[in-house]
Amino acid sequence: MDTIKTDYLKDKFNELQSSSADDVLSNIREEGFKNFNKVGLPAPHNEEWRLTGISNLFKKEYHLSELENTITIADIDTARLPGYENANELIFINGKFIPELSTIRSSENDCIVLPLEEAIKTEYKNLIDEHLNKSYRFIKDGIHALNTSFMHGGVFIYINKNKVLQHPFYLYHFADARNNHLLSQPRSLVYIDENAKGQLTEYYTTIGAMDSFTNEVMEIVVNTNAIAEYYKIQNDVANASQVTTTHIRQIGKSYTHAVTVSLNGGMIRNNMNVIMEKEGNEAHLYGLYLLKRKTHVDNHTLVDNTKPNCFSNEFYKGILDDNASGVFNGKIFVRQDAQKTNAYQSNKNILLSDDATINTKPQLEIFADDVKCSHGCTIGQLDEEALFYLRTRGISKELAQSMLLEAFAEDIVMQIKHEPLRKYVEELIVERLSIN
Amino acid sequence: MLSIKNIHASVEGKQILNGINLEVKAGEVHAIMGPNGSGKSTLASILAGREDYEVTEGSVFFEGNDMLELSPEDRAREGLFLAFQYPVEIPGVSTTNFIKTALNEKRKYNGQEPLDAVSFLKMMKQKMQLVEIDKSLLTRSINEGFSGGEKKRNEIFQMAMLEPKLAILDETDSGLDIDALRIVANGVNKLRNENRAIIVITHYQRLLDYLQPDFVHVLVNGRIVRSGTKELALELEEKGYDFLKDELSLAEAL
Ligand SMILES: Nc1ncnc2c1ncn2[C@@H]1O[C@H](COP(=O)(O)OP(=O)(O)O)[C@@H](O)[C@H]1O
Ligand SMILES: [Mg+2]
Numbered sequence: 001m002d003t004i005k006t007d008y009l010k011d012k013f014n015e016l017q018s019s020s021a022d023d024v025l026s027n028i029r030e031e032g033f034k035n036f037n038k039v040g041l042p043a044p045h046n047e048e049w050r051l052t053g054i055s056n057l058f059k060k061e062y063h064l065s066e067l068e069n070t071i072t073i074a075d076i077d078t079a080r081l082p083g084y085e086n087a088n089e090l091i092f093i094n095g096k097f098i099p100e101l102s103t104i105r106s107s108e109n110d111c112i113v114l115p116l117e118e119a120i121k122t123e124y125k126n127l128i129d130e131h132l133n134k135s136y137r138f139i140k141d142g143i144h145a146l147n148t149s150f151m152h153g154g155v156f157i158y159i160n161k162n163k164v165l166q167h168p169f170y171l172y173h174f175a176d177a178r179n180n181h182l183l184s185q186p187r188s189l190v191y192i193d194e195n196a197k198g199q200l201t202e203y204y205t206t207i208g209a210m211d212s213f214t215n216e217v218m219e220i221v222v223n224t225n226a227i228a229e230y231y232k233i234q235n236d237v238a239n240a241s242q243v244t245t246t247h248i249r250q251i252g253k254s255y256t257h258a259v260t261v262s263l264n265g266g267m268i269r270n271n272m273n274v275i276m277e278k279e280g281n282e283a284h285l286y287g288l289y290l291l292k293r294k295t296h297v298d299n300h301t302l303v304d305n306t307k308p309n310c311f312s313n314e315f316y317k318g319i320l321d322d323n324a325s326g327v328f329n330g331k332i333f334v335r336q337d338a339q340k341t342n343a344y345q346s347n348k349n350i351l352l353s354d355d356a357t358i359n360t361k362p363q364l365e366i367f368a369d370d371v372k373c374s375h376g377c378t379i380g381q382l383d384e385e386a387l388f389y390l391r392t393r394g395i396s397k398e399l400a401q402s403m404l405l406e407a408f409a410e411d412i413v414m415q416i417k418h419e420p421l422r423k424y425v426e427e428l429i430v431e432r433l434s435i436n
Numbered sequence: 437m438l439s440i441k442n443i444h445a446s447v448e449g450k451q452i453l454n455g456i457n458l459e460v461k462a463g464e465v466h467a468i469m470g471p472n473g474s475g476k477s478t479l480a481s482i483l484a485g486r487e488d489y490e491v492t493e494g495s496v497f498f499e500g501n502d503m504l505e506l507s508p509e510d511r512a513r514e515g516l517f518l519a520f521q522y523p524v525e526i527p528g529v530s531t532t533n534f535i536k537t538a539l540n541e542k543r544k545y546n547g548q549e550p551l552d553a554v555s556f557l558k559m560m561k562q563k564m565q566l567v568e569i570d571k572s573l574l575t576r577s578i579n580e581g582f583s584g585g586e587k588k589r590n591e592i593f594q595m596a597m598l599e600p601k602l603a604i605l606d607e608t609d610s611g612l613d614i615d616a617l618r619i620v621a622n623g624v625n626k627l628r629n630e631n632r633a634i635i636v637i638t639h640y641q642r643l644l645d646y647l648q649p650d651f652v653h654v655l656v657n658g659r660i661v662r663s664g665t666k667e668l669a670l671e672l673e674e675k676g677y678d679f680l681k682d683e684l685s686l687a688e689a690l
Contacts, residue, residue, distance in 0.1 A: 385524045389578075392484045392520075393538035393594065394512035394545070403537070407528025407577075 004041065004058045012064050013149055024120050025151055028133050032148030039142045046141070051327045051359050052269045052298040054143060057213050057241055062183030064095075064150060071174045071207065076101065079172055079205045081233075083420030087170040087201075088113065094176055095184030095214070096153030105167040111198070112158040116189065119156035128156060131221050132189050135247035138273060138304070143243050147185045147217045154187035159198040159226075168199040168229075168418055173216070175240065178208030186216045192226040194252065199229040201421060204265075206240040211266075214242035224252025224278070231416060232270070234262040235428065238293065241266035248283070249275045256283040259415050261425055262297045263290050263432065273302040276310040276338070287316035288412035290432055291324030291356070298327035301345075305338035305368075314345040317412050319405055319433075320356035330375065331363040338368050345375040350382060350408060402433040409433070437462050437633050438483075438602055443494035445482055445658075452478045454658040455494070460602065463630040467644055467669060468637045470655035471677055476637045477521050479655070480606045484518040485511050498602065512538075513545035515601030519591035519608050521637075526578035531590065532560070534578055535597050542598065563596040567623035584611040585620075592623045603627070604635045609643040621646035641673040654680060 042049035071093045091101040192198045206212040222228045274283045289297045303312040328347040349358045362375035390400035416422035438460040445453040452475045485508030496503040540550040652668040653660045
């Protein structure tokens with residue numbers, strides 16, 4: 001039997017540390033690797049990872065590819081998302097941000113986009129010091145530590161005060177798995193300053209038939225009166241697995257709106273964390289997973305209310321076919337101080353096959369007394385009554401089915417506020433759900 | 437047009453219909469009355485093709501075709517329409533899109549081109565007037581949040597749009613106030629013609645006053661125990677089902 005192979009990581013880590021000069025990142029990595037060695041990869045008995053066997057992904061050796069930039073403009077063109085002409089397009093190859101291939105359309109007045117290594121040499125040093133890797137305090141598991149151990153080639157995005165960006169950010173993550181199994185570990189820090197608004201979309205593309213494993217961490221810091229809009233679209237090949245951690249800290253009274261759409265891939269784990277660090281924060285988290293074959297998607301959400309009067313709403317929906325499996329785990333913390341918290345959560349699923357499975361679990365930990373929390377989940381089949389109704393009007397069974405499934409999905413798709421993206425996702429879904 | 441012969445049917449092992457015979461010709465309006473639970477909706481469901489019901493005996497021919505062999509959608513495309521007693525709410529599916537899809541599926545089946553947007557809108561407008569339904573209802577999801585009366589009106593609107601050869605209206609009048617009933621009944625009357633047959637299932641004389649059916653049948657315990665003209669309905673209204681005691685006890689005995 002294959003056993004876990006992580007020894008090679010030590011060599012790669014030492015290589016990286018000796019090749020890189022700057023202290024700030026080097027120290028963070030050092031700390032990260034220490035933690036990684038201490039806790040190791042999440043094991044099956046780890047409650048948070050029980051249903052997503054990530055350690056299986058490490059039964060092989062990955063390349064942590066250095067600058068062999070084999071992805072061409074033509075490759076990038078095939079992945080561009082609608083609306084790209086107006087977007088700030090950030091290209092990541094094998095986990096590294098590649099400025100030369102990226103296009104920033106916003107002016108420097110509006111926002112700054114720099115490789116992390118460069119950014120810490122600028123006036124933003126203190127800000128980065130203060131916020132980079134703050135997610136570690138919440139996420140003690142080895143997979144997060146592994147990303148931190150190899151934090152280099154990341155990106156720093158700063159959106160200036162009072163700037164409502166007209167150009168959304170599109171982050172394209174390319175993994176070149178043509179020759180080797182590839183581990184890419186993108187890392188980014190996004191800071192949306194007071195009264196500013198930023199929109200980010202992440203998209204993942206694996207090229208090649210070997211396995212790719214993306215272990216991503218994005219930290220988003222949202223200051224007072226700022227708005228963070230975040231979209232994640234996962235529509236990669238079956239040999240592409242990923243753990244993505246989106247760690248949003250609302251450090252001032254602010255607003256978050258996030259939609260995660262998972263359509264294809266291997267084993268996917270999404271950690272979506274929102275930390276309410278100031279009174280009066282608001283967050284809306286949505287998710288849609290349309291899964292078939294053997295795709296596994298695990299959405300772990302965390303809303304941590306540390307201050308009073310915060311509002312959060314989570315709505316995740318899934319349609320699972322074939323042998324697909326899904327997990328929804330929604331954790332809500334209401335700390336002692338967080339009186340008058342309003343936290344809602346709902347997870348609805350349709351299983352189209354007997355072999356598809358979904359595990360859904362709300363986890364409410366409430367230490368304040370004056371709070372409103374609710375959660376609900378449903379697991380069902382297509383509504384037979386509705387199906388019959390449509391058929392009695394002359395609509396074929398297959399078409400009626402796809403109409404109902406599209407309607408089910410539309411609740412979430414409509415939450416994509418960026419129109420070109422919404423239309424794009426709508427088309428993908430229509431294509432997926434149409435008669436097959 | 438429709439020929440029902442000796443239909444027996446059961447659901448979940450429970451026998452509900454015990455030998456129904458009914459002949460309906462083009463242009464005719466038939467009323468089916470009967471106490472709650474006597475099997476009226478079951479009969480309608482069987483005609484529309486609901487799969488939970490098992491026909492254990494008998495046959496249904498529609499325009500010469502063995503209807504029990506057809507899928508629900510093909511029955512509709514052949515010209516059958518059922519106005520549901522309890523129309524379902526379908527969140528997220530717009531009523532207009534749904535009707536357009538239905539209409540074009542039917543046209544496709546009949547070898548016709550899909551309706552272009554302009555013709556479709558024109559037709560919508562015309563039929564909306566016919567059944568006095570508000571446009572705002574049609575932009576919403578199918579029946580979602582509709583009042584009872586609005587749902588029924590939407591059923592008649594769909595009937596107007598799909599122009600069936602045979603329409604079965606299952607208690608389309610129940611739950612309607614007097615005004616709504618008048619509107620719905622007028623709508624149905626306008627949809628009457630010599631090529632179209634209508635079966636109305638109802639408890640009440642009110643609707644029949646408007647529609648003036650050609651025939652009235654009384655269904656008890658899964659059998660038609662009495663058939664007659666519209667005077668039978670008046671008699672029922674006056675005396676209740678009790679006056680059919682003999683037939684009732686006969687049906688009971690079965
Ligand atoms: N799906 C079903 N499952 C079990 N029993 C049913 C079902 N549908 C109808 N029935 C039973 O069949 C009988 C006839 O019902 P129905 O046709 O709805 O009567 P009506 O429309 O005349 O009031 C009733 O006793 C009812 O409870
Ligand atoms: Mg009934």
